Amino acid sequence: MPKILPAGSRSWWQLGAILAVLLTLPLVISQYNVYLLTLILVYALLATSLNLVLGYGGMLQLHHGVFFGLGAYTVALTVTKTSLPFWAGVAAAPLVAAFFAFLIGWFCVRLKGLYFGMLTLALGQLIWSVVYRWYELTGGDDGIHGIAVPEWLDSITAAYYAGLAVVAVCLFVLYRIVRSPFGIGLQACRDNSQRSESVGINLRRHRLIAFVIGGFFAGVAGILLVLAEGSVSPDVVYWEISAEIMIMCLAGGMYTFWGPAVGALAVVFLSNFIGAQTEYWLLILGAVLMAIVLFMPQGILGYLQEKWSSVSLRRAAGEKHVAG
Amino acid sequence: MLQVEGIDKSFAGFQALSEASLHVHPGSIVAVIGPNGAGKTTLFNVITGHLHPDEGRVLFKGEDITGVAPYRICHRGISRSFQLINIFEGLSVWENVQVSVLSRRGMILRAFASSRGLVQEETQQILEKVGLADKMNAPSVSLSHGDKKVLEIAIALGNTPELLLLDEPTAGMSPEETRTVIDLCRELAEKEGLTILFTEHDIDMVFDIADEIMVLHQGRTLTQDYPQEVRRNERVQGAYLGETC
Numbered sequence: 001m002p003k004i005l006p007a008g009s010r011s012w013w014q015l016g017a018i019l020a021v022l023l024t025l026p027l028v029i030s031q032y033n034v035y036l037l038t039l040i041l042v043y044a045l046l047a048t049s050l051n052l053v054l055g056y057g058g059m060l061q062l063h064h065g066v067f068f069g070l071g072a073y074t075v076a077l078t079v080t081k082t083s084l085p086f087w088a089g090v091a092a093a094p095l096v097a098a099f100f101a102f103l104i105g106w107f108c109v110r111l112k113g114l115y116f117g118m119l120t121l122a123l124g125q126l127i128w129s130v131v132y133r134w135y136e137l138t139g140g141d142d143g144i145h146g147i148a149v150p151e152w153l154d155s156i157t158a159a160y161y162a163g164l165a166v167v168a169v170c171l172f173v174l175y176r177i178v179r180s181p182f183g184i185g186l187q188a189c190r191d192n193s194q195r196s197e198s199v200g201i202n203l204r205r206h207r208l209i210a211f212v213i214g215g216f217f218a219g220v221a222g223i224l225l226v227l228a229e230g231s232v233s234p235d236v237v238y239w240e241i242s243a244e245i246m247i248m249c250l251a252g253g254m255y256t257f258w259g260p261a262v263g264a265l266a267v268v269f270l271s272n273f274i275g276a277q278t279e280y281w282l283l284i285l286g287a288v289l290m291a292i293v294l295f296m297p298q299g300i301l302g303y304l305q306e307k308w309s310s311v312s313l314r315r316a317a318g319e320k321h322v323a324g
Numbered sequence: 325m326l327q328v329e330g331i332d333k334s335f336a337g338f339q340a341l342s343e344a345s346l347h348v349h350p351g352s353i354v355a356v357i358g359p360n361g362a363g364k365t366t367l368f369n370v371i372t373g374h375l376h377p378d379e380g381r382v383l384f385k386g387e388d389i390t391g392v393a394p395y396r397i398c399h400r401g402i403s404r405s406f407q408l409i410n411i412f413e414g415l416s417v418w419e420n421v422q423v424s425v426l427s428r429r430g431m432i433l434r435a436f437a438s439s440r441g442l443v444q445e446e447t448q449q450i451l452e453k454v455g456l457a458d459k460m461n462a463p464s465v466s467l468s469h470g471d472k473k474v475l476e477i478a479i480a481l482g483n484t485p486e487l488l489l490l491d492e493p494t495a496g497m498s499p500e501e502t503r504t505v506i507d508l509c510r511e512l513a514e515k516e517g518l519t520i521l522f523t524e525h526d527i528d529m530v531f532d533i534a535d536e537i538m539v540l541h542q543g544r545t546l547t548q549d550y551p552q553e554v555r556r557n558e559r560v561q562g563a564y565l566g567e568t569c
Contacts, residue, residue: 179439180434181423188423198374200427
């Protein structure tokens with residue numbers, strides 16, 4: 001059974017280094033690569049928000065991407081269809097996503113395993129079909145283009161830095177959540193639903209709250225997508241994105257906090273850079289994923305952590321539990 | 325403290341319990357015994373709300389708790405351990421107990437506080453009491469079978485129950501481990517005034533520590549009495565003790 005390893009002080013130091021690299025990278029790389037980096041950040045947040053539900057909550061969420069799309073459409077529609085300012089859309093996006101997560105979650109948390117998964121997929125695709133068909137409101141498969149954003153955000157570099165700041169804050173909050181009493185309770189529900197009820201946890205309520213928090217942060221990622229792309233299309237509520245972010249979680253390591261972010265990096269990188277080299281990139285992506293599933297069933301980061309922790313665990317074995 | 329009255333429960337035509345009854349006084353240790361398939365675990369599941377009975381009712385401290393959700397029953401003061409290992413395998417030994425304490429204290433929904441500094445003392449005390457303090461940082465999945473069974477009890481204690489239900493607490497344990505659990509139960513009852521209801525196959529342990537024994541046979545309560553009376557009871561000998569000889 002997998003164990004989610006806590007981050008020590010060394011990890012915070014590593015994080016600082018990564019943040020420093022991310023801050024300086026746009027100075028030395030091309031505009032297109034800044035755009036790709038922005039996408040990686042967006043998907044890192046999206047995949048991590050899914051992992052709260054999937055990895056920590058043990059819920060088979062097959063259509064998490066729908067909340068991402070709802071967030072993006074909320075911003076797009078606020079800007080293009082109302083006289084409200086851009087920031088009203090930004091404020092509304094995570095709330096709309098969380099509201100729909102509540103509606104969908106309300107039904108889904110009554111089910112378990114595959115049935116839970118099928119219902120998330122069905123209800124998510126229902127939302128997709130509404131977005132796809134409702135021409136007057138959403139523009140259907142044309143999507144919505146030319147979404148005006150404030151002037152100072154209207155370049156890919158600005159969008160990147162805004163995205164970096166937002167993703168950093170969101171990941172910090174999500175990290176706090178998984179290490180909180182709520183987060184431990186959620187993992188308890190995942191490990192053993194019967195026992196978690198026996199120790200007094202309201203299982204359905206606990207799962208529903210996690211589902212809504214996941215939807216909220218997916219909505220935040222949706223805002224960042226609008227900043228990066230300047231447009232939305234029904235593809236952002238389609239199940240394909242949900243499948244992609246699930247692959248990110250699996251490839252990066254579902255039972256680690258940073259795994260989905262690593263998975264986002266790997267998948268976006270592979271699909272773009274290999275895609276530029278050869279038209280057979282899907283074949284290569286498939287082969288790489290198969291290799292990960294076969295040889296690193298805990299994902300890239302899960303695998304690496306296991307390698308590292310076998311050393312550090314032995315070192316820490318004698319230590320007592322220290323008050324935080 | 326606990327009163328179980330005329331419980332009927334059937335599964336797809338199989339009558340698991342029929343008119344099972346039981347009463348537990350505060351501060352006492354009561355054992356439920358009976359051959360395999362007598363309905364012991366089913367009775368526990370009815371008491372803790374995991375199963376709805378077809379007939380009958382369960383009263384706890386005078387209140388009807390029949391069919392109340394398990395997590396609510398836990399908050400009223402009934403806690404249980406399970407016959408088969410039923411722990412949180414992805415969590416450390418420490419977290420297994422901590423989550424139980426956090427839940428009982430109503431702190432389980434705190435999403436923005438760090439869990440590190442919370443309920444340290446209580447968790448520590450429980451782990452020391454059951455003798456798992458030196459293994460508290462270990463992943464719970466790495467424990468031996470005996471230690472997992474002890475952790476079962478520790479998780480239940482994390483809920484600071486008034487009534488503790490133990491479903492075969494010593495199943496699969498070595499004689500020494502069994503001894504430790506017996507001592508622990510006695511200590512909990514004598515020093516902390518905890519009321520304990522347990523099932524057990526180890527007849528020696530039952531007669532050793534139980535104040536009263538209820539005998540369940542084919543889902544029916546044969547008798548509930550003091551150990552020496554139960555030993556003398558001819559129907560019990562016929563139905564149960566005779567069978568095991």
